[in-house]
Amino acid sequence: MKDLRNYISIKRITLFSALIVVLFISEGCGESEVFNEVENIQDIIAPLPEYTPVPENNPQTAEKINLGKQLFWDPILSGNKDVACATCHHPEKGYADALDLSIGVNGIGLGEQRRGIVLAKRNANTIINTAYNGIKNDDSYTPQSAPMFWDNRAMSLEEQALLPLLSKEEMRGTAIPENILYDSIINRLNQIEEYKLAFKNVFGEESISMEKVAQAIASFERTIIANNSPFDRYIRGDVNAMNQQQINGMNAFINVGCAECHSGPMFSDFELHTIGVPDNPKLPSTDSGVNTYTFRTPSLRNLPLTAPYMHNGMHASLQEVMNFYEDVAEGDTDDINVHISINDIDPLARQLEMDNDVIDEIIAFIEALDDNNFDKSIPASVPSGLPVGGNIHN
Structure with missing residues (x-):
């Protein structure tokens, strides 16, 4: 925990310095208002720590x-x-x-x-x-x-x-x-x-x-980590790590209300919410989650690598996800789970009103959370002598 606290303290210092630089640069470009709302961004969304915490009863070797x-x-x-x-x-x-x-x-x-x-x-x-x-x-x-x-x-x-x-x-x-x-x-x-x-x-x-x-x-x-996305580098002080559309999307992400649930270093509050995703028709019966169709807020990191989305994979693309939230905000019940009403959906989800330009910017920002630099190595064999990874070869 000490390493984590020290890292976060250092992160906040470097973020403040980075913001001063960004504000200065943007003034010269006539785009200063883009950054007006990010002064306290580290209290809403943040970079991942360099190291992962390890439980005392299971030390890494x-x-x-x-x-x-x-x-x-x-x-x-x-x-x-x-x-x-x-x-x-x-x-x-x-x-x-x-x-x-x-x-x-x-x-x-x-x-x-x-x-x-x-x-x-x-x-x-x-x-x-x-x-x-x-x-x-x-x-x-x-x-x-x-x-x-x-x-x-x-x-x-x-x-x-x-x-x-x-x-x-x-x-x-x-x-x-x-x-x-x-x-x-x-x-x-x-x-x-x-x-x-x-x-x-x-x-x-x-x-x-x-x-x-x-x-x-x-x-x-605990070794499968990806903590150096363009967003992580940007917040740590590299003002060139994200492009203008991604920066605009970061601000929109907060202003629209996405960060009410998708917050912190993992872009998740890890709480259960009802958002009304329809049942997957492949399932023989409805999946009501914990209760009233509640499911945990997923992390938004590395989403371009992990489609399809939602707890049952009902949305094939980020565009579909954003369109779904826009429909919910507009009170459109055609695409929500038939077992619940629009009033059952979490008010935080019903507030996400976005036009197409904002949606494009937010998707660009989510793509800036992608870090493809993680361990992808596959063992040549396993001790049982069985096929590595199971029956994954057609």
């Missing part, structure tokens, strides 16, 4: 990260041994899968080419920057209570890492009952000498447990 990477790519963790974490969280797809609803067990192929009849209930969130989930501008963040999933049902990467294994649609399938799945996985791992040795080297003892599996996977996931 190179050996643990490597073990976690092997487990992340190894389908040995799935009931049918055909799906790995990486199947739906692949670096070529921004550590998501480019599908509206993920295809888990019994599927074949990668991304848009994946085929199967078993659909997950929701769109796959990217792994990128999940190590920062829950972070606020005031550095009040603990990795032990970081909200995960579209409904915040897990509160750390460690807790999140194991839940997809239990889902019959995602990784478990139907061959192994849920109540014995973990024991089955441990027995499998104990039969592989490379894993037995790796767990002993990392944890200092031969016994393998699901808690250790989760700690290793979480340690690997």
Whole structure:
């Protein structure tokens, strides 16, 4: 936490200096009013810290990260041994899968080419920057209570890492009952000498447990970060990192009200909101979220890499997302979930009135949150000898 607080303090100093420079330059260009509203921007949206906080009970080591990477790519963790974490969280797809609803067990192929009849209930969130989930501008963040999933049902990467294994649609399938799945996985791992040795080297003892599996996977996931986008560089002091349209979009993003929910370094308040996204027609029944169709505010980082959007992938492009919010603001009920009324939608979503020029600027700004410089390496093999990443090759 000390490193995080020190970083944020330094960030605010450099931001103030950068703004003075930008204001000075813009005066000479006749565009000073563009910057009138960004003096306190660090209290609304902010750059990501250089380092990710790590829980005290799960310190990072190179050996643990490597073990976690092997487990992340190894389908040995799935009931049918055909799906790995990486199947739906692949670096070529921004550590998501480019599908509206993920295809888990019994599927074949990668991304848009994946085929199967078993659909997950929701769109796959990217792994990128999940190590920062829950972070606020005031550095009040603990990795032990970081909200995960579209409904915040897990509160750390460690807790999140194991839940997809239990889902019959995602990784478990139907061959192994849920109540014995973990024991089955441990027995499998104990039969592989490379894993037995790796767990002993990392944890200092031969016994393998699901808690250790989760700690290793979480340690690997904390290395998948992208914290040097044009926006991050701009706020840190590089006044040339964003172009004029993106700067205009940043101001519009705040003025229109997008930052009421998409705030902080991750551009998310990590709260649950009802915004009225219609059900995905591929699902056999409605998905009401936690209650009254509430879902967590997603991060806006690296969105160009992780389409489609919303909790069920119902919007294929950022333009569609913005048009949806504009329709909601206008009270148009044609495109909202049929199970709720316009009055059920969060007032923060109903205020987002935008014309086409503003929409274009905001999309340009969102694209400035993209950082493609993250670990995309894929292991050549995994200790089980199974196909790396599961059945992802057609």
